[in-house]
Amino acid sequence: MKATKLAQGVYWVGAIDWNLRDYHGYTLPGTTYNAYLVVGEEKTALIDTCYPGFEEQVLGRVASIIDPKTIDVIVANHIEVDHSGGLPKIAKMLPSVPIYCTEVAVQGLARHYDTKDWNLQVVKTGETLDLGQKTLVFLEAPMLHWPDSMFTYLAEEEILFPNDAFGQHVASSKRFDDELGKDIALAHAKKFFANLIIPLAPKVLKKLGEVGDLGIGIKMIAPSHGIIWRTHAADIVTAYVEWSKGVSKDKVTIVYDTMHGATDMMAKALADGAMDGGLEVKVCLLKDGRYEGCHRSDIVAEMLNSKALLVGSPTLGDEMLPTVAGFLSYLRGLRPGRLTQKKIGFAFGSHGGHGGAVDQITDDLKTAGIEVVEGGMEVYFKPDTDEREACYRAGLALADQVTQM
Numbered sequence: 032m033k034a035t036k037l038a039q040g041v042y043w044v045g046a047i048d049w050n051l052r053d054y055h056g057y058t059l060p061g062t063t064y065n066a067y068l069v070v071g072e073e074k075t076a077l078i079d080t081c082y083p084g085f086e087e088q089v090l091g092r093v094a095s096i097i098d099p100k101t102i103d104v105i106v107a108n109h110i111e112v113d114h115s116g117g118l119p120k121i122a123k124m125l126p127s128v129p130i131y132c133t134e135v136a137v138q139g140l141a142r143h144y145d146t147k148d149w150n151l152q153v154v155k156t157g158e159t160l161d162l163g164q165k166t167l168v169f170l171e172a173p174m175l176h177w178p179d180s181m182f183t184y185l186a187e188e189e190i191l192f193p194n195d196a197f198g199q200h201v202a203s204s205k206r207f208d209d210e211l212g213k214d215i216a217l218a219h220a221k222k223f224f225a226n227l228i229i230p231l232a233p234k235v236l237k238k239l240g241e242v243g244d245l246g247i248g249i250k251m252i253a254p255s256h257g258i259i260w261r262t263h264a265a266d267i268v269t270a271y272v273e274w275s276k277g278v279s280k281d282k283v284t285i286v287y288d289t290m291h292g293a294t295d296m297m298a299k300a301l302a303d304g305a306m307d308g309g310l311e312v313k314v315c316l317l318k319d320g321r322y323e324g325c326h327r328s329d330i331v332a333e334m335l336n337s338k339a340l341l342v343g344s345p346t347l348g349d350e351m352l353p354t355v356a357g358f359l360s361y362l363r364g365l366r367p368g369r370l371t372q373k374k375i376g377f378a379f380g381s382h383g384g385h386g387g388a389v390d391q392i393t394d395d396l397k398t399a400g401i402e403v404v405e406g407g408m409e410v411y412f413k414p415d416t417d418e419r420e421a422c423y424r425a426g427l428a429l430a431d432q433v434t435q436m
C-alpha cells in the first residue's frame with residue numbers, strides 16, 4: 032500500500048472501506064477514513080486514525096513513507112469511533128506518543144477507551160505545534176459536529192484538516208476532487224451536509240466567518256472522509272455557505288407512502304400541479320427506502336435545495352404509516368428550520384375513518400421548523416375527480432407561493 036502525496040512532506044495515509052452501505056441510517060457507497068502524515072524536519076505527526084479494524088491500511092500506508100514506530104505526534108481532531116478507533120492499537124505501538132486533542136476530547140476518549148496510559152495533550156484555539164518547517168495550528172470547532180471537534184491547519188502548505196467538515200461518504204481509488212470530478216464530489220458532499228450538518232448550519236456560518244477573519248490562505252481542504260479538495264476548495268466553501276443559508280431552487284420534494292394507492296393519486300396530482308406551475312419536482316415513495324433514491328438519507332439531500340416539502344400518508348389506525356413517521360422523526364432531528372431561508376410544507380393523505388395522519392404530519396413539520404400551509408389535504412378513502420382536481424390546484428398554488436419566495 033502506498034501513501035498519496037498532497038504536498039512536500041504531507042501524505043494521505045487513510046483507509047478505504049469499500050463495503051460500508053449503512054452508517055447509522057445513512058446509505059452510502061462505501062467511505063474512506065482519512066488519516067494524514069505530516070513529516071517535518073524534526074517531528075512527524077499523524078493526523079487522525081480510522082475505524083477499528085482498518086489500522087493495517089493506515090500503518091501500511093505510513094510505512095511507505097516512514098517506519099510507523101517513528102511517529103512522534105498524533106493529532107486527534109475528533110473522537111467519533113470512525114476517526115479514533117485506531118488509537119488503542121497505535122497508542123499501544125507508540126507508548127508515550129503525545130496525542131493532541133481538545134479538553135472535551137480527553138473526557139470523550141476516556142469514555143470510549145482505556146486511556147490511563149495515554150499521553151493526552153490538551154490544545155486550545157490558536158496554539159501551535161512546530162514539527163520543523165511544518166507548523167500545525169489548532170482551531171477548536173465545538174459542535175462541528177461533536178463537542179470535541181477540532182480543525183488543524185498546516186501553515187506552511189496552507190492545508191486545512193477539518194475532520195468531518197467538508198467530507199463526503201464515497202469509496203474511490205481517486206483521492207482528489209479533480210480526479211473524481213467536481214460535480215460528483217459536490218453531490219456526495221451535499222448528501223453528507225444534508226444528513227449530518229443541517230442542524231449545525233448557524234455554527235457553520237459562524238465558524239467560516241471566524242476562519243475568514245484569521246486571514247489565512249487555504250490552498251487545500253483535507254477532510255476525514257472522501258476526496259481532498261485541492262482544485263475546488265473555494266467551491267466547497269461556497270457550497271457550505273449556500274447550504275447553511277438554505278439557498279434553494281424553485282423545487283418541491285414530495286415524500287409519501289401509500290396503502291392502496293389513494294395517497295399515491297394525491298401525490299401525483301400535487302406533482303402535476305407543481306410542475307405545471309413551473310417547479311422542479313422530486314417525488315419519493317418511501318417504502319422503507321427500497322426504491323432507488325428514496326431512502327430518507329437521499330430524500331433529505333433533495334430537500335436541502337427545495338423550497339417546499341410535501342409529505343403524505345394514509346391514516347392507519349389512528350396514526351400515519353410507520354414509514355412516514357420514521358422519515359419525519361429523522362427530519363425533526365435534522366431541524367431544517369435552522370437553515371437561514373425557511374422552507375414551506377404541506378401535508379396530505381387519505382383515511383378510511385376519522386383520519387389523523389395529516390394533522391400529525393403538520394405537527395411534525397412544524398417541529399422541524401418548516402412553515403406549514405395550514406389545512407393540508409385529507410380525503411375519505413379514495414380521491415374522486417373533484418378531489419384530484421383540488422390536489423392539482425393545491426400543487427399550482429404551492430408553485431405560485433414557491434416562485435415568490
Ligand code: FEO
Binds near residue numbers: 255
Ligand atoms: Fe463524526 Fe466521521 O465522524
